[in-house]
Amino acid sequence: MKTSIPEAFAAARARGAAAFMPFVTGGFPDLDTSLELLMALDRAGADLIEVGIPFSDPLADGPVIQHSSQLALEAGVTPAAVLELVGRASKRVQAPMVLMTYFNPMLAMGLEEFAQRAAAAGAAGVIIPDLPPEEAGPWLEAAQGSGLDTVFFAAPTTPPERLGLVAQATEGFLYYVSMTGVTGSDLELAPELLAAIEAARRACPLPVAVGFGVATPAQAANLAQVADGVIVGSALVKLMLEAASPVDGLAACGELAGGIAAALEIGA
Amino acid sequence: MTGSPASSAAPRPWQSQPDKEGHFGSFGGRYVPETLMPALAELSAAYAEAKEDGRFQDELSELLRDFAGRETPLYEARNMSQRLGQARIFLKREDLAHTGAHKINNVLGQVLLAKRMGKTRIIAETGAGQHGVATATGAALMGMQCLIHMGTLDIERQAVNVERMRMLGAEVAPVEAGSCSLKDAVNAAIRDWVTNVADTHYIIGSVVGPHPYPMMVRDFQAVIGHEARRQILERAGRLPDLLVACVGAGSNAIGLFHPFLDDEVRMLGVEAAGHGLDSGEHSASLVAGRPGVFQGASLYLLQDVQGQVHEAHSVAAGLDYPGVGPEHSLLKDLERVSYTAVEDGQALKAFVRLTREEGIIPALESAHALAALEDIVPGLPADSIVVVCLSGRGDKDLAQVMARMEDAS
Numbered sequence: 001m002k003t004s005i006p007e008a009f010a011a012a013r014a015r016g017a018a019a020f021m022p023f024v025t026g027g028f029p030d031l032d033t034s035l036e037l038l039m040a041l042d043r044a045g046a047d048l049i050e051v052g053i054p055f056s057d058p059l060a061d062g063p064v065i066q067h068s069s070q071l072a073l074e075a076g077v078t079p080a081a082v083l084e085l086v087g088r089a090s091k092r093v094q095a096p097m098v099l100m101t102y103f104n105p106m107l108a109m110g111l112e113e114f115a116q117r118a119a120a121a122g123a124a125g126v127i128i129p130d131l132p133p134e135e136a137g138p139w140l141e142a143a144q145g146s147g148l149d150t151v152f153f154a155a156p157t158t159p160p161e162r163l164g165l166v167a168q169a170t171e172g173f174l175y176y177v178s179m180t181g182v183t184g185s186d187l188e189l190a191p192e193l194l195a196a197i198e199a200a201r202r203a204c205p206l207p208v209a210v211g212f213g214v215a216t217p218a219q220a221a222n223l224a225q226v227a228d229g230v231i232v233g234s235a236l237v238k239l240m241l242e243a244a245s246p247v248d249g250l251a252a253c254g255e256l257a258g259g260i261a262a263a264l265e266i267g268a
Numbered sequence: 269m270t271g272s273p274a275s276s277a278a279p280r281p282w283q284s285q286p287d288k289e290g291h292f293g294s295f296g297g298r299y300v301p302e303t304l305m306p307a308l309a310e311l312s313a314a315y316a317e318a319k320e321d322g323r324f325q326d327e328l329s330e331l332l333r334d335f336a337g338r339e340t341p342l343y344e345a346r347n348m349s350q351r352l353g354q355a356r357i358f359l360k361r362e363d364l365a366h367t368g369a370h371k372i373n374n375v376l377g378q379v380l381l382a383k384r385m386g387k388t389r390i391i392a393e394t395g396a397g398q399h400g401v402a403t404a405t406g407a408a409l410m411g412m413q414c415l416i417h418m419g420t421l422d423i424e425r426q427a428v429n430v431e432r433m434r435m436l437g438a439e440v441a442p443v444e445a446g447s448c449s450l451k452d453a454v455n456a457a458i459r460d461w462v463t464n465v466a467d468t469h470y471i472i473g474s475v476v477g478p479h480p481y482p483m484m485v486r487d488f489q490a491v492i493g494h495e496a497r498r499q500i501l502e503r504a505g506r507l508p509d510l511l512v513a514c515v516g517a518g519s520n521a522i523g524l525f526h527p528f529l530d531d532e533v534r535m536l537g538v539e540a541a542g543h544g545l546d547s548g549e550h551s552a553s554l555v556a557g558r559p560g561v562f563q564g565a566s567l568y569l570l571q572d573v574q575g576q577v578h579e580a581h582s583v584a585a586g587l588d589y590p591g592v593g594p595e596h597s598l599l600k601d602l603e604r605v606s607y608t609a610v611e612d613g614q615a616l617k618a619f620v621r622l623t624r625e626e627g628i629i630p631a632l633e634s635a636h637a638l639a640a641l642e643d644i645v646p647g648l649p650a651d652s653i654v655v656v657c658l659s660g661r662g663d664k665d666l667a668q669v670m671a672r673m674e675d676a677s
Contacts, residue, residue, distance in 0.1 A: 055575075055576065056446065056576040056577045057446070057451065057455055057562065057563065057577050059300075059301070059455050059458045059459060059563065060301040060462070062459070066445065070445075070446075073576060078574050079574055079575070080574075102561075103299055103561045104560045104561045104562060104569075104571065104575040104577070105574060105575035105576070106575070107560055107561060107575060108560065108571065108573065108574055108575025109574075109575070129301050130299045130300060130301060130561070130564070131299060132298060132299075132300065132302060132305050134289060134297075134298060134305075135297050135298060135299055152302070153301070153302035153303075154302060155301070155302045155303040156303075157302075157303050157304075157305075157306045157307065157465060157466075158302060158305070158306060159306055162305070162306060166302065177301075177302065177303060180303055180462060180463055180464070180465055180466070181462060181463040182459045182462060182463065185463065
């Protein structure tokens with residue numbers, strides 16, 4: 001039986017650590033390397049893994065994830081291929097996998113079809129950065145009974161009255177966006193941020209994981225003081241983008257992931 | 269005289285749109301990252317308040333009159349009317365508005381609103397550069413910092429407008445992603461807004477994006493239709509039979525159409541068929557696309573079977589956009605407005621034709637609306653009245669058109 005999202009967070013908590021959730025652009029640099037990368041991150045200590053479905057217009061993402069998505073699309077990677085990738089990986093990795101996709105590719109596949117295929121592939125949940133709770137009705141209906149958790153966001157701009165709304169709507173965990181910005185921007189660990197994460201934890205009965213701009217083990221350890229989980233995306237994708245070969249990229253990602261996983265254990 | 273048979277009938281499905289969450293039927297809405305949701309709520313509230321505030325409306329009317337030069341004339345194009353026969357063709361001269369296009373109508377409304385909201389920085393996207401120039405103008409007027417996101421392809425083909433924006437004190441940020449044109453500039457502007465939302469207002473240039481933009485931009489552009497309605501009643505003593513406007517994302521068209529929706533008036537939106545609808549290189553979202561979610565709203569969209577968004581093509585940079593406003597999407601489905609598309613070559617011919625026939629150099633965007641008249645007007649009943657939105661002036665397009673003419677000769 002696959003580990004669920006709550007089980008993964010509970011296991012990290014039981015170890016006294018924050019959960020580590022690395023992000024992978026599905027199909028970048030190619031589908032086979034993606035599979036290797038998922039396995040390498042799993043071995044390096046990932047508690048959950050976020051798998052991105054490349055989209056032509058990723059408006060919540062910074063240059064690094066944009067670029068990797070564009071390269072994957074140029075190489076012919078489709079949403080269906082990423083779902084198959086997750087299906088192949090789910091037999092080989094322990095960490096539950098959470099899909100990250102913009103809404104239009106889901107609509108194009110058909111919402112029920114997407115839910116069915118994602119669940120059949122073994123995905124544990126879906127993160128949809130351009131689908132706020134207000135517009136999520138049709139998707140939540142389609143996903144009903146699939147077992148997929150739909151993860152919603154809170155951000156530094158989210159006022160207290162709205163925090164309650166997203167905290168109640170989210171499933172699996174609450175994704176706290178560390179900054180007003182896109183993925184991969186420079187993260188400043190100000191006291192206000194830590195206080196805001198604590199407020200989100202008070203508002204949300206589920207675990208709160210923090211992402212956007214987390215690049216180093218030290219940043220991750222700092223966030224682990226207040227967060228239930230830490231999400232690292234662009235920093236890993238960047239290593240793969242800059243690597244001389246997929247093998248080098250896998251090694252570099254494995255090393256950074258191992259460092260962050262270790263920092264989260266100690267930081268806890 | 270101004271009353272119409274439709275106004276006493278049961279509510280029509282296009283009335284009282286959008287709903288409170290910004291839905292035009294199944295279109296529109298707010299499909300944006302969480303970071304922007306509070307900013308959109310704030311903007312909606314500020315706009316609702318301003319709309320009811322007489323002082324805001326007075327200030328806007330004064331700016332439209334004294335700064336933008338409204339009302340714009342309704343010009344009867346007699347030479348063209350005579351050649352095509354059957355109809356009196358009137359051109360709504362948005363090309364004569366300050367900065368040379370209808371874009372200023374929306375910009376003046378939004379900069380006033382931004383000032384009222386305490387924002388100090390203005391950003392915008394631009395394709396043809398007309399919205400960028402209008403925004404840079406509005407920011408200069410209000411003393412606000414201004415940054416315009418523009419695709420590198422458009423920077424190249426609209427060099428004159430880039431110079432105008434810079435002269436007005438705006439920074440032009442080149443966008444080198446995707447097709448390096450309008451849709452990529454919108455992505456860049458949304459990312460900028462997500463990052464700087466506290467002090468920044470994003471002036472979207474058309475009736476797209478998340479709620480309240482499609483409604484708010486429509487309201488600011490509806491001045492076109494309100495004036496045209498009054499003018500044609502004065503001039504012809506009756507309402508027109510047909511309205512025609514080009515449709516990229518759709519702001520000049522909705523601005524002209526909206527005040528006539530409840531009247532017995534036919535409407536035609538003209539999209540860009542680029543190299544031809546079969547070539548795959550066009551911008552005809554309504555004619556050849558299907559519904560999807562893009563840049564904050566549900567709308568008709570050019571996309572592949574996987575839901576990846578196509579790069580649009582048109583000789584007119586201002587039409588080069590793969591989506592189209594949610595309200596147009598609804599009006600198409602309701603069959604209240606007809607939509608067609610004309611190719612680059614037809615638009616270029618119409619550009620030259622109007623220049624020589626009426627002494628008016630139209631924007632290549634507006635030339636699409638003019639091109640559609642060639643087929644339609646000869647088939648109209650005698651003594652029809654047609655109002656066409658001449659959305660902008662064509663000085664910006666001269667270099668491109670002349671290069672094409674040399675190629676052809």
